[in-house]
Amino acid sequence: MEQIPNWLMQRAHLTPQREALRFEGNSWTFQQLYDEALQLARKLTHCGVQQQTRVAILGYSTAQLVQIIYASMHLQLEMVMLNNRLSAEELQYQLDDSEATVVLVDERFASSVVHSSVLTFSDVEQADEADVHISPLWHHDATMTIMYTSGTTGYPKGVRQTVRNHEASALASALNLGLRHDDAWLCATPIFHISGFSTLTKSLIYGMTVDLYEKFDATAAAKSIASGRVTMISVVALTLGRLLNVMEEERLVAHSRFVACLAGGGPIPHAYLQRAQSLHMPVLQTYGMTETSSQTTTLQADEAFVKLGSAGKPLFFNAIRIDGATKPGEEGEICIQGPHVTPGYIGRFAERQTTTDGWLYSGDIGYIDEDGYLFVVDRRADLIISGGENIYPAQIESVLHSHPAVLEAGVCGLADVLWGQVPIAFVVVKEDVTVEELHEYCKQKLAKYKVPTAIYIVDALPRNGANKLLRRELPDLLS
Amino acid sequence: MEQIPNWLMQRAHLTPQREALRFEGNSWTFQQLYDEALQLARKLTHCGVQQQTRVAILGYSTAQLVQIIYASMHLQLEMVMLNNRLSAEELQYQLDDSEATVVLVDERFASSVVHSSVLTFSDVEQADEADVHISPLWHHDATMTIMYTSGTTGYPKGVRQTVRNHEASALASALNLGLRHDDAWLCATPIFHISGFSTLTKSLIYGMTVDLYEKFDATAAAKSIASGRVTMISVVALTLGRLLNVMEEERLVAHSRFVACLAGGGPIPHAYLQRAQSLHMPVLQTYGMTETSSQTTTLQADEAFVKLGSAGKPLFFNAIRIDGATKPGEEGEICIQGPHVTPGYIGRFAERQTTTDGWLYSGDIGYIDEDGYLFVVDRRADLIISGGENIYPAQIESVLHSHPAVLEAGVCGLADVLWGQVPIAFVVVKEDVTVEELHEYCKQKLAKYKVPTAIYIVDALPRNGANKLLRRELPDLLS
Structure with a gap:
């Protein structure tokens, strides 16, 4: 070892x-x-x-x-x-x-x-x-961190991230973004997420400054980018939007030393990418997850404005393939290989295999274009991404199910200008209960960002022939 | 695996x-x-x-x-x-x-x-x-290259260099020197030596340009360094000396894009380091060997002019220690650890262990100063012991190099009935000078027992393919 x-x-x-x-x-x-x-x-x-x-x-x-x-x-x-x-x-x-x-x-x-x-x-x-x-x-094989991710089961799974996982991730990212002795990375994403934590591992391995914020401060970030005080920043769509607003209002542009915004946690609106371009601020979309200790694919700095909307190519040590795809452009499940892939889970999922034939099946849908660039089409079946946080419908449904008045529950995401998406819920009840009571119940059991912004009591949920809940058809109940 | x-x-x-x-x-x-x-x-x-x-x-x-x-x-x-x-x-x-x-x-x-x-x-x-x-x-564990190294045994040993050895070496060097997308490395050291070969592995792993020369061309190298066409170059003392001569004659200075000369294959005369400094050309002394797939320690770019003469600190994944040393400054055998260390030899030495308790014993003598910087004192095989006093040829050569009339100098030990060994010197001159003058010059700068008992003016010094001085062949010049 x-x-x-x-x-x-x-x-x-x-x-x-x-x-x-x-x-x-x-x-x-x-x-x-x-x-x-x-x-x-x-x-x-x-x-x-x-x-x-x-x-x-x-x-x-x-x-x-x-x-x-x-x-x-x-x-x-x-x-x-x-x-x-x-x-x-x-x-x-x-x-x-x-x-x-x-x-x-x-x-x-x-x-x-x-x-x-x-x-x-x-x-x-x-x-x-x-x-x-x-x-x-x-x-190398020692577990350094464990981060919980919900997945589709309702029960969060504790993902092991080893010394080698973190190291491979940091090194591969440096081969993509380059490395300068005076690099400084603005970190305003939570350290308990792999996005924030990986900034610390990069700092130690590269010898790089971390410019840390407890909360994202769009004005401070904009000024730091414009002055050259920082050379990199991690953003999600929500924070990038706020950053763009400030830079445009204050008529700031990115300093020549500034390398890029690394944008994860779900898709970035095209309009944002175009606005960033006119501020000379490359936004590199990345595709990563807790199970891969951060980035698997990332755009290269010199392609930020060429392949708008793509999450790039694999980093040097990694590989991806689209399950079942026989030619470029075909959609399918994104499968991942590399030294950054977790060796497994702990606790109740300790026995579960994370890879099949050496590939991690992400659950996310995407395609690879004829030049080898990944486009992520849809997240893990029903994943809701709200302000960069992953929300799994199954967990909210599980909570609603546990309420004595609820017979069935279905949760999906609703587009939201501010957060990207917010969760909403549909329930079939077996006893009298008010929406307010259910709302209060969720607030006790769920993180605030997971609490449905609206709960609707309905007669039945859309299901397929096998009685499987069709979450994608839930929004139709609103019309 | x-x-x-x-x-x-x-x-x-x-x-x-x-x-x-x-x-x-x-x-x-x-x-x-x-x-x-x-x-x-x-x-x-x-x-x-x-x-x-x-x-x-x-x-x-x-x-x-x-x-x-x-x-x-x-x-x-x-x-x-x-x-x-x-x-x-x-x-x-x-x-x-x-x-x-x-x-x-x-x-x-x-x-x-x-x-x-x-x-x-x-x-x-x-x-x-x-x-x-x-x-x-x-x-990772597959053998990629085998390079023969003479060592002290007389029979050359075939050193295995694995995929992992080369990869770890390239990555560690990038963490030290940084990495830019437009880096270009001038390679005029032979590819059959690890110095040249490692430029190829860096090129593939970094995505870096190799500017290759069949033979070292001091004029072309000087112009490329001055114009920014290359950002790095590997040199030994001899080629650095020629490079400095051309740059001084042509009144060239290093371009602001230029990162450093990586100087291996033995010590670099102090006078060269000082001359390079005045040309804004950092020279980073490095300590490496075939068994470590290139660099183990290297000066950092921002220390080139601070720790003149040092071979720097270990690269990020590596460690060194001085066998038997109990405090900074004590000399002893340099021992090396890291993922770049060969797993072993082939052929007649296949059974020989390369490490003891995880450490590779280099056979070279050095010390680590109070700040953690390695100074290589000499290759053990070249040590001259005279009347119980240790004499390191490199020191005497350095003195001779500093004489304005001297182009190259080589020192070795000669058997002596009285003292065991005495040092003798061979010099290539660029201006007229008498042996007596050189002798007098050494007497001014060295302890008496270190002054060469004989100095010979010759046409050329014996060197290997990497232009490294072969001190052991110096006595052949007498026959």
Whole structure:
């Protein structure tokens, strides 16, 4: 099994004085981050956290969270990255399923978590330091992070992301985007998502500055892009739209140093791509997922304006194919291969295979054009993407089903100017119940962004001959 | 065992129109090189060359050689890269030891090789094409090249360099030097050496242009560096010296696009580094060897003028330590770890372990300073021990180099009844100077025991194919 140097240690050794992180007006070099993470690792050890065990982490995208993550890396912990928008019930499922031994939480979430061992970030910071041996070498196959993704089953699956997965992803992205010593990546996507987390792994492997924001700030982002303070930014359609608005209002254009906006989390409207072009701001659409530790395919910087709407070609180590397609342009399920593909799940799905004959079947529909460029046509059957967050109808339906008055439930996405899509629900009831009651019920059990914006009580749901719910026909019930 | 895409196929798929190779006024895109290599692979197959067998390759650094190498990659051949300066007897040893099934030779060497199956490059080009299945995936652990290295044993050892070794080397170098889409690397070091070959692997993995020369041309190199036509060049002390002379004579300075001269194959005189600095031309000293598929440590571009004389820090995936050293500055044998380290030898040394407890013992002497920078003091085999004092030829050579009349200098030990060994020197001069003057000059700059007991003015110094000084052959100049 291949071993590689502890990224934190090696990076601090190689470029100690280079800027590693910016957050709220403060700045850290790689040496400073290394020192602080090491101290936190000693404190975590004093708090009883054992090396190479599994912990869950819940926080906002702050410098403090980054330091907790880096301390956890030093201890080679398996980090279950909890989505801070989840409901208490959803969080509980992930804590139970992952069997995390400890939960590390931002103070602001201390009351949201029920677990036998909860440590707030402050608890850790105030602890004494214990002796600890930090390994200078890491195993490629070790699980670094676990991120939950819902899929079609209703039960979220904990996806393992190994050291090798993250490393392969970062290296392949560099081969596509190039690499400059003064690169800085504006990260305003949540760190608990692979999009945000992969910015941290790139930072350590490349020696690159992360310009971190707890929340996306369109004005700050626009100014940083125009001044050359950052060279890359990750966006989703929602944040790109806000960014474009500000740049146009303020009459800003991208600095010549600026490389690209990396746009993930679902399709980007063509109009946005065209507006970005006139601001000299390349937008590179990318296709990635939790199971692939970020990007599988991405447009190349010099093609941003040539293949508008495409998600590009595979990164250097990866391959894709369209299941069943016999010629360019034919649609089918997108299948993925490469060193960035997860080796598997944990918990209740631990036995499930992630690949068939070496290929990960994504569930997403797309085609490859005659030049080899991927176009993603439709996400995993019924996936709803709202402000960059994936929402699986099955999970919402499962919650509605659990209400005693509900006989049947169907959920689909509705186009929304602001969010791209929002979920709406249709239910058949067996007892009297008001829409308000069902709404309130969902709010208790689901992350806010998953709560249907509208719930309709109907007589029957559209089903096919095998009685399978036809979610795509649900919107017809509105007409 | 991890698999990765066939580099040629993937690179032609990703950046078909990008410039891949320049040679003698001609230029090839990645698609063109891919097509030509594929055709040559079909022809090789028609000539009876079986996939995944071992062949030997002997040629000059030409576009034709590159195409033969790429065709061999397509067939996943193990390529024994023969040094074109070897004597017939030395060649025969390598052919026998490697048991290569076929020898592929440039016409100009056809008469030099005795083997049951010799194919000239023309034979291959004129052959018919056979059907062949080219694998889209390669195994990380497959041996790609075998290069013979002399070491201290007298019998050259055939070093295996795997797909993974080459890949790890290229990726680690990119993390150090950065990566730009319009990079072009001037390669005038022989392709049969790892220095030249690694330029080809970088080209395929990065999508980078190789500006290839059969022989080093100081004027062409100087103009390319000054015009921005190339961004990188590999040099040894000798070629760097010639390059500096031309740039100074022609009053040229390096273009702002130019990244660095990568300087390997032994120490570079301090005077050269200082002269390069005044031409805005960073020279990054590197420490590498055949067993590590090129660089293990390299200076960073922004440190070229800060740590003059150092070979830098390890590249990101690598580690070094000084055997027996307990604190910074202590000299000892340099030990190396990383995914770029050979898994072993072939032929008569097939059973010999290359590493001990995961470390490759280089045989070279160096120290690591308090900032973590490696200084290579000397190759162990060249160490002169005189009256119990260690004498490193490189230091004496460096002093002689700094004399304005000296073009080249080589120092070795001569057996001495009284002292065990004494140092003697051989110099090539560019201006009139007497031996007495040089002797006096050394006395001013060196401890008495380090001053050469004899200095000989000669026409040329013995060098290998990579222009590396062969100190062990210096005494032959006396006979």
